[in-house]
Amino acid sequence: MELKIHPDLQKHIWPLRREEFNQLEENILAEGIRDKIIAWRGYIVDGHNRYLIAQKHNIPYEVEEYEFEDIEAVKDWMDANQLGRRNLTEDQWQISIGRRYNREKKGITERGNQYTKSATDQNDTKQTADRLADEYKISAPTVKRYAQKAKDFEELSKTKPELAQSIWSGEKSLKEVRKDEKKEEIKAERELAATVGKDINTDFIFKLGDFEEVLSDIPDGSIDCIITDPPYPKEFIECWSKLSRFAARVLKPNGFCIAYSGQYNLPEVINRMSKNLDYYWTFCVYHEGQTQIVNAVNLICRWKPVLIFQNGRSKISNTIQDYFISEQREKSGHDWQQSVSGISYLIDMFTHVDDLIVEPFAGSGTTVIAARKMGRRIIAAEIDEETYNIAKFNIYDKTKE
Numbered sequence: 001m002e003l004k005i006h007p008d009l010q011k012h013i014w015p016l017r018r019e020e021f022n023q024l025e026e027n028i029l030a031e032g033i034r035d036k037i038i039a040w041r042g043y044i045v046d047g048h049n050r051y052l053i054a055q056k057h058n059i060p061y062e063v064e065e066y067e068f069e070d071i072e073a074v075k076d077w078m079d080a081n082q083l084g085r086r087n088l089t090e091d092q093w094q095i096s097i098g099r100r101y102n103r104e105k106k107g108i109t110e111r112g113n114q115y116t117k118s119a120t121d122q123n124d125t126k127q128t129a130d131r132l133a134d135e136y137k138i139s140a141p142t143v144k145r146y147a148q149k150a151k152d153f154e155e156l157s158k159t160k161p162e163l164a165q166s167i168w169s170g171e172k173s174l175k176e177v178r179k180d181e182k183k184e185e186i187k188a189e190r191e192l193a194a195t196v197g198k199d200i201n202t203d204f205i206f207k208l209g210d211f212e213e214v215l216s217d218i219p220d221g222s223i224d225c226i227i228t229d230p231p232y233p234k235e236f237i238e239c240w241s242k243l244s245r246f247a248a249r250v251l252k253p254n255g256f257c258i259a260y261s262g263q264y265n266l267p268e269v270i271n272r273m274s275k276n277l278d279y280y281w282t283f284c285v286y287h288e289g290q291t292q293i294v295n296a297v298n299l300i301c302r303w304k305p306v307l308i309f310q311n312g313r314s315k316i317s318n319t320i321q322d323y324f325i326s327e328q329r330e331k332s333g334h335d336w337q338q339s340v341s342g343i344s345y346l347i348d349m350f351t352h353v354d355d356l357i358v359e360p361f362a363g364s365g366t367t368v369i370a371a372r373k374m375g376r377r378i379i380a381a382e383i384d385e386e387t388y389n390i391a392k393f394n395i396y397d398k399t400k401e
Contacts, residue, residue: 098150
């Protein structure tokens with residue numbers, strides 16, 4: 001019997017990974033093709049890989065014709081058949097269940113042959129989700145979640161076929177693809193913001209360059225508070241020594257230097273900052289809706305230290321709590337971008353209206369935006385030119401509201 005390959009049916013099967021295909025080919029060369037190739041109206045339904053290997057090596061095979069009402073019923077059977085395979089990725093398995101649910105909800109059910117029955121015939125009282133949940137030992141809400149995942153995958157196949165192909169081949173998960181998509185969106189937004197921001201003139205002191213150099217003209221003892229978020233990785237540890245020296249010079253007596261910090265280098269950060277300033281306290285900022293898995297120490301982290309140092313030693317005037325909740329952070333302007341609400345809390349607790357704040361690591365401009373909205377004066381610096389231009393755009397965009 002002459003077999004044909006239907007493009008829609010070929011695209012409906014999850015492909016074998018290269019090592020799996022090679023192993024199948026090795027087994028067939030040693031033992032021949034033992035399982036029949038399943039066909040419908042001459043089109044291969046099950047056995048595409050076996051057929052390709054047979055054609056390549058001129059190996060005989062047997063064919064069994066199945067009867068299906070239409071091509072959608074064929075796809076239903078293919079999904080059910082593939083779900084019995086052990087080489088599906090987690091995404092492939094879930095999408096296959098989701099596709100079955102979506103088709104059956106449209107009324108296109110497995111029917112018309114001895115191998116399948118309609119949803120109604122199988123159980124008149126159970127809903128499609130309940131039946132599939134029982135079949136695959138999952139919950140009905142999970143089936144519906146997989147159905148949405150299948151829809152997302154189908155939409156991705158239409159709009160971005162190259163990304164869908166990476167899921168199809170098992171190279172990436174849908175979650176990884178969505179994450180890559182988000183990165184591309186953010187990258188495009190940043191590029192646009194940097195282009196527009198380049199031509200924006202600020203109405204406050206905002207300088208491009210290393211803060212120690214470009215803010216060297218700030219008079220000694222003239223700044224009420226420093227609020228900043230220096231880079232955390234080890235290669236930037238010297239930034240903390242520079243910040244300590246700078247803060248000791250420009251802060252007024254008993255003025256505060258407040259800095260977000262990572263966890264890894266915390267002891268060394270505190271040591272470097274304490275060379276020129278007095279350690280006051282560590283605040284905890286809890287980020288709503290976000291978690292970070294720190295694989296090196298096997299922890300799930302939802303908070304960040306905010307280090308409080310002082311140029312001298314005196315108590316703050318009001319009793320405040322050392323724990324605050326920050327709204328979910330944006331990442332449109334910078335990878336380490338903090339939320340305006342978190343910065344605003346610190347500004348409110350440690351400064352007064354018309355106080356002068358310095359932000360040496362302006363990043364996307366969050367501290368500047370919060371300070372200006374709260375009636376504080378501010379001076380800022382940013383060393384990276386693209387980030388500097390993004391910050392100018394963000395500051396203009398957010399403070400004009």
